[in-house]
Amino acid sequence: MAISPFRIYDIASTFLQHSLHLTSTLHFYARSKNEYSHGIIYVRRLSMNLNDYLLNKHLLLVDDEQELLDMVVSILNEYGFYNITTAKSIKDAIEATQKLRPELAILDVMLPDGNGFELMKQIKQYSDCPILFLTACGEDEDKFKGFGLGADDYIVKPFLPKELTFRIMAILRRSYKSENPIVKLKNSQIDFSSAQVIKNNEHIQLTAKEYDLLSALYRNAGCIVTIDALCEATWGANPFGYENSLMAHIRRIREKIELNPSQPVSLITVKGLGYKLIVE
Structure with missing residues (x-):
């Protein structure tokens, strides 16, 4: 059966985790055939390394x-x-x-x-x-x-x-090896080497949690990352109960990366699903 583009599956499967040598919940994303050939489903790993x-x-x-x-x-x-x-x-x-x-x-x-x-x-x-x-x-x-x-x-x-x-x-x-990961957004840049946002020539420091959230979103740039996946990437293997904290951190991140945080263009909410980071 065909999988619709951008439909998200959260699968916690011990068998798959073992066979793919992953230690956290697997998040499967189906991308549009126009973006990637053959409608390949990509496996994402949210743990930092x-x-x-x-x-x-x-x-x-x-x-x-x-x-x-x-x-x-x-x-x-x-x-x-x-x-x-x-x-x-x-x-x-x-x-x-x-x-x-x-x-x-x-x-x-x-x-x-x-x-x-x-x-x-x-x-x-x-x-x-x-x-x-x-x-x-x-x-x-x-x-x-x-x-x-x-x-x-x-x-x-x-x-x-x-x-x-x-x-x-x-x-x-x-x-x-000598390249620093600087990610360009619509109205700002993220410098992961210094954990800073650069906006209007101002350098704004990220907190540790903000850095973890942006890292997870950047590794999945352009695709939806579920709320559970972001909580897991930021607070560990038992992410339940952190939804309100996540929303607060997302709000603060938007204040740092967006020109108008109330109308975000880089960190988008996908209602009922999660969040998506749009990079240039």
Whole structure:
């Protein structure tokens, strides 16, 4: 049965938590097919860890085999990546690069309308994002060509899921290690490295709870995060009874990030469901 875009499911499943190595309630979000290919359901992890910033990077996955796309997306979801766009041709990949500005591209070499080496050259015209080849073309000549063009890594199919995720994280650490996560909103910016909001050239300090809430919302930017999920991310594994405190913190956050807190444009209430952070 088809899942409507943006319909939310909160699932507390011991079996799924065990199989996906998660320790908190799972929150499933169905995104619009117009935004992400194939209507993929993305798994979100709300617990804080050192890799959250890298896990939020936007990945572009290009392969003409649907089964392979689905498998790789599943592997990446399990590790914690959820911001993934898929494409099955050079044409679609270039369109995605121009519109969405991915921060890592994972390319097959053999594509229906050309090859991954040519695609890499075209991507580099629009973006300086790192490139990882994931392909069945395992000849030394192919590897040398990929690295010669400036690829950051080259993995030959079949591959081990852990090897893929570890190599992706290694590329992201090298590429973005000196980058501070500054998030642009409509009328302000959030500097997570200093826990401050910058609005009208004024630096406004965030409290610890405000920081936790904004971190959870940013990791799920553009999607609804339920009230229970936000309470859990901020107050721990037993979040019940914190709804009023959550509303008070949301009000104070809006006073810091919005020009008109009574008419928010960045931190939106979705009645009966939760909240959504809109980033630029």
